[in-house]
Amino acid sequence: MIDLNTLRYFTSAYETGTFSHAARLNGVSQPTVSAAIQKLEDRLGVLLFKRSKAGLKPSPFAGRLYHDVVDHVTHLASLQTRLLSEPIQSIRIYCAPDMLVRRLAPKLNSLHRRFASVQFTFTEDVRESDLAYVSDRCVPEAHDFLPTEEERFYLAVARSHPIAKNGTIQIEGLRKLPLIQRPYCPSADRLELGAGGISFAAQATNDNQLLDLVSAELGVAFVPASHAEARDDIVLLSLEGADAGMRVTGISHRKSVRAKELAQLLANPGNNVEALLADGSLTTMR
Numbered sequence: 001m002i003d004l005n006t007l008r009y010f011t012s013a014y015e016t017g018t019f020s021h022a023a024r025l026n027g028v029s030q031p032t033v034s035a036a037i038q039k040l041e042d043r044l045g046v047l048l049f050k051r052s053k054a055g056l057k058p059s060p061f062a063g064r065l066y067h068d069v070v071d072h073v074t075h076l077a078s079l080q081t082r083l084l085s086e087p088i089q090s091i092r093i094y095c096a097p098d099m100l101v102r103r104l105a106p107k108l109n110s111l112h113r114r115f116a117s118v119q120f121t122f123t124e125d126v127r128e129s130d131l132a133y134v135s136d137r138c139v140p141e142a143h144d145f146l147p148t149e150e151e152r153f154y155l156a157v158a159r160s161h162p163i164a165k166n167g168t169i170q171i172e173g174l175r176k177l178p179l180i181q182r183p184y185c186p187s188a189d190r191l192e193l194g195a196g197g198i199s200f201a202a203q204a205t206n207d208n209q210l211l212d213l214v215s216a217e218l219g220v221a222f223v224p225a226s227h228a229e230a231r232d233d234i235v236l237l238s239l240e241g242a243d244a245g246m247r248v249t250g251i252s253h254r255k256s257v258r259a260k261e262l263a264q265l266l267a268n269p270g271n272n273v274e275a276l277l278a279d280g281s282l283t284t285m286r
Helices: 004-016 019-026 030-044 060-077 079-085 101-114 188-195 207-215 225-230 257-267 273-278
Strands: 049-052 055-058 089-095 118-122 131-135 143-158 168-170 179-181 200-203 221-224 234-240 246-254
Touching (some): 004 055, 004 060, 019 030, 089 101, 089 257, 143 225, 207 225
Parallel strands (some): 089 131
16 A cells, blocks of 8 residues: 655656655655655656656656645645644434443544544434434434344353353243342243243343443343453353343434544544545535
């Protein structure tokens, strides 16, 4: 991949006609520009400039390359300045109680590093949110949904629990264990009824609290597979004799261009921002 600095040096050399002038424009030494252009020529397998005491004479290939890249180079070179000069924009985030913020936080951090003008605030009311981290069964009416993951439910038990080493548990064995309820989870009723006649030890208000209660051996609970990543004091057991079910999670967003673009980056954190800017995918970031 050809980096942005090399293309900046190339366009400057093409415009000024000398490596020394290109170097001054970019705040680097003349050998830095000369070496970068030489590497670019080696990579492309063509001569870009004919060097002489009178200056640089661009080749026909250099002319085509310049006209292909100059607009993109100019736009990307000023990206940081334009973003930093933008006023702070507050984006309201809702995280459903059956989702763990720790799964979303690294993605938000990555997004904040890319767009310094964006500030995230959390809200407890999904109706007020611009973006929401939810399952597909909890998408608010005013939002569109971008799925990111599908995961199975398992039975969470404390690592210190006698059955933690079993790996699985029969439906009959489950009836002997107290269950911690998750009334905020859209699959909770189905999972509890599937257990049939199970006793309840407590009722949690969110999954962070739930995992603390499970760890303390107050009871067991059905949780999605990703929750095991959050705790080394929790073990997940497969349920035999019944289907514990699946869930689809993702990012929902208000139906605005800005919210949609941020949601796309959260749902696909590997997206290259420069590439999206270049092909027009991120219109409001311009």
